Amino acid sequence: MDDRRFGAQVVEAPDDVRVRMHGDLDSRADESLSTAYEAVKALGQDRMTLDFNEVGYINSTGIALVVRLLAEARRDGRGVRAIGLTPHYREIFRITRLSDFMDIIEGDAA
Amino acid sequence: MTALSRPIRRLLGRNDAALDSAPASGSEPEPIVPEASADLELSASIAVEIPESDPLLAYLQSAPGPVDVARLELDSPAVQGLRDAGVALVVPLVSQGELIGTLNLGPRLSEQEYSTDDRRLLTTLAAQAAPAIRVAQLVREQANEAAERERLAQELRVATLIQQQFLPRHLPQLPQWQVAAYYGPARAVGGDFYDFVEMPDGRIGIAVGDVTDKGVPAALVMARTHSVLRAEASRSTSPGEILSRANDLLEPEMPAKMFVTCLFAILDPTTGHIVIANAGHNLPFVRSGDEVAEIRATGMPLGLMPGIRYEETEGVIGPDSNVLLYSDGLIEAHDDNREMFGFDRLREAMRIDDAGSELLDRLLETLNAFTGTDREQEDDITLVTLRRSAGVAEHEAAGSTALTAFSLPGIQGNEREAMDRVAAALADLGLPEDRLERLKTAVSEAAMNAIEYGSQGNEEVPFEVDVTVTPTDVVVRVTDRAMSGAVPKDPETPDIERKLVGEQKPRGWGLFLIEHMVDAMDVSADEEAGTQTVTLRLAREETNDG
Numbered sequence: 001m002d003d004r005r006f007g008a009q010v011v012e013a014p015d016d017v018r019v020r021m022h023g024d025l026d027s028r029a030d031e032s033l034s035t036a037y038e039a040v041k042a043l044g045q046d047r048m049t050l051d052f053n054e055v056g057y058i059n060s061t062g063i064a065l066v067v068r069l070l071a072e073a074r075r076d077g078r079g080v081r082a083i084g085l086t087p088h089y090r091e092i093f094r095i096t097r098l099s100d101f102m103d104i105i106e107g108d109a110a
Numbered sequence: 111m112t113a114l115s116r117p118i119r120r121l122l123g124r125n126d127a128a129l130d131s132a133p134a135s136g137s138e139p140e141p142i143v144p145e146a147s148a149d150l151e152l153s154a155s156i157a158v159e160i161p162e163s164d165p166l167l168a169y170l171q172s173a174p175g176p177v178d179v180a181r182l183e184l185d186s187p188a189v190q191g192l193r194d195a196g197v198a199l200v201v202p203l204v205s206q207g208e209l210i211g212t213l214n215l216g217p218r219l220s221e222q223e224y225s226t227d228d229r230r231l232l233t234t235l236a237a238q239a240a241p242a243i244r245v246a247q248l249v250r251e252q253a254n255e256a257a258e259r260e261r262l263a264q265e266l267r268v269a270t271l272i273q274q275q276f277l278p279r280h281l282p283q284l285p286q287w288q289v290a291a292y293y294g295p296a297r298a299v300g301g302d303f304y305d306f307v308e309m310p311d312g313r314i315g316i317a318v319g320d321v322t323d324k325g326v327p328a329a330l331v332m333a334r335t336h337s338v339l340r341a342e343a344s345r346s347t348s349p350g351e352i353l354s355r356a357n358d359l360l361e362p363e364m365p366a367k368m369f370v371t372c373l374f375a376i377l378d379p380t381t382g383h384i385v386i387a388n389a390g391h392n393l394p395f396v397r398s399g400d401e402v403a404e405i406r407a408t409g410m411p412l413g414l415m416p417g418i419r420y421e422e423t424e425g426v427i428g429p430d431s432n433v434l435l436y437s438d439g440l441i442e443a444h445d446d447n448r449e450m451f452g453f454d455r456l457r458e459a460m461r462i463d464d465a466g467s468e469l470l471d472r473l474l475e476t477l478n479a480f481t482g483t484d485r486e487q488e489d490d491i492t493l494v495t496l497r498r499s500a501g502v503a504e505h506e507a508a509g510s511t512a513l514t515a516f517s518l519p520g521i522q523g524n525e526r527e528a529m530d531r532v533a534a535a536l537a538d539l540g541l542p543e544d545r546l547e548r549l550k551t552a553v554s555e556a557a558m559n560a561i562e563y564g565s566q567g568n569e570e571v572p573f574e575v576d577v578t579v580t581p582t583d584v585v586v587r588v589t590d591r592a593m594s595g596a597v598p599k600d601p602e603t604p605d606i607e608r609k610l611v612g613e614q615k616p617r618g619w620g621l622f623l624i625e626h627m628v629d630a631m632d633v634s635a636d637e638e639a640g641t642q643t644v645t646l647r648l649a650r651e652e653t654n655d656g
Contacts, residue, residue: 027522057526059554060619067609067616088547095626097606
């Protein structure tokens with residue numbers, strides 16, 4: 001379904017860059033997410049916010065994409081935080097210990 | 111054999127002569143001289159038939175040299191034929207003791223008899239020509255045989271191709287049932303077929319059939335019958351009605367002297383209830399304990415006459431029991447003494463309780479031991495067996511309810527479809543939201559494993575999901591084809607710190623997530639299938655993970 005197709009929009013804010021994602025975060029999100037991070041790097045901010053408000057489904061491949069993104073950001077000296085995760089996916093970020101390496105903000109407040 | 115019918119040609123000096131070749135072992139005679147060219151004058155063209163029983167053949171075989179037809183004293187129609195054709199002298203052409211042709215000469219134009227020198231020359235000529243002619247004959251025969259073999263091989267390839275197109279690519283995955291099938295074509299490829307059909311009411315239809323005749327004609331009728339049965343099975347849930355309608359459609363178009371035997375069974379996998387109708391096919395055997403019994407149902411084969419009604423017989427395949435459907439290639443196989451394998455041997459071989467493919471392996475081993483492995487298979491052999499495991503009874507006793515079972519193509523993205531369908535099936539169960547989300551993630555990950563390891567992303571290789579609820583648990587089984595082996599039971603534990611520094615690949619979270627999402631998980635596999643079972647307790651439990 002179209003509303004499940006992953007997409008990512010990069011929006012610049014005064015003190016960070018927000019990656020607004022929508023759709024299913026699975027293996028098909030690979031290219032969009034890579035492109036989005038290239039845009040983040042081009043903007044040069046040292047903080048990135050991953051916005052999961054419009055993401056309804058994340059599977060283990062999606063988790064792997066987030067891990068890759070986080071690794072790149074850390075190499076680039078860029079801080080990462082996540083907003084808009086449902087309680088279930090916050091739980092998964094906790095179990096996988098992703099939450100140890102990024103700030104998990106409850107709700108959608110930036 | 112043995113029709114010597116060649117024109118007499120002027121070959122030697124001014125003599126009329128003809129070369130005829132005796133056919134070798136049943137083949138048609140080969141012309142030895144080229145077809146008439148401009149400088150070869152045809153003086154006559156008379157057929158000289160020499161039947162195999164004619165004493166002339168034996169006479170010429172042992173004659174030391176040219177034979178005067180006029181002096182032959184044989185009670186032989188062929189001799190008379192030679193005389194009528196104006197043949198004066200017959201020179202036998204013998205190669206390696208075998209008469210391979212004759213050189214037929216008319217009278218000398220000088221009206222003198224053939225001289226001793228003539229005869230010596232002809233004898234020498236015959237002795238030198240015969241081996242060369244024989245070689246030419248053999249080359250021609252081999253070319254003809256090769257062409258015929260190629261034609262038969264091509265027909266065989268076409269028939270096999272048609273046959274294979276219509277055999278099921280996958281067996282149905284039925285919870286608590288072991289399904290196995292075998293199709294072994296004879297060299298000439300008969301018209302056996304089997305099929306599994308998902309019925310509109312959720313039961314499973316099983317067809318086993320046999321078209322009379324072999325090769326392409328049988329394969330085409332098989333293909334048509336297969337299609338008709340499938341179409342009718344989508345319109346009716348009565349096996350008798352399905353066969354009756356199929357018969358009415360097939361009868362007008364059935365080639366002469368052909369018909370189709372077919373057994374159609376409909377099985378309810380949740381109860382083991384089976385209904386069969388039979389169009390002249392072998393009766394299925396049901397084994398329960400060490401008792402083996404037939405399910406009897408009779409009816410006329412498909413395609414013989416219209417308006418046939420087929421009776422239905424019902425039964426129940428109990429826990430630890432199985433049913434076998436088969437074609438007559440099994441029971442009509444012969445040993446070296448021309449004794450048939452027969453029903454009694456089959457019945458005896460079925461007494462042992464073997465699951466699925468093991469039963470088929472044992473049946474085929476028993477058959478091979480009977481016929482001898484060197485013996486060419488006479489007819490197609492088709493075997494289909496369904497065994498109900500004891501687990502059904504255990505679950506029934508425990509009040510187990512099957513909520514849903516479905517199959518999906520093994521392509522990425524369908525893990526989400528599997529997850530949503532399981533969630534829909536559990537909608538009325540009232541699971542707490544967080545528990546349901548955990549199960550959904552576990553199902554999605556198990557389905558991803560099935561797609562990756564079981565189907566290797568091949569759309570043609572599906573995976574199956576079934577959901578059962580007991581008074582205490584929700585049990586979801588994801589079964590795949592284990593194309594690249596089993597899902598690894600103990601993969602490397604994912605470590606986020608190592609992943610972030612590149613010491614581990616970013617992936618590898620699947621089984622880790624399943625284990626942390628549900629209360630129990632199990633991975634098992636054999637050569638044919640891999641199964642991941644995830645269990646979620648219905649009562650809320652505090653877990654280490656949250």
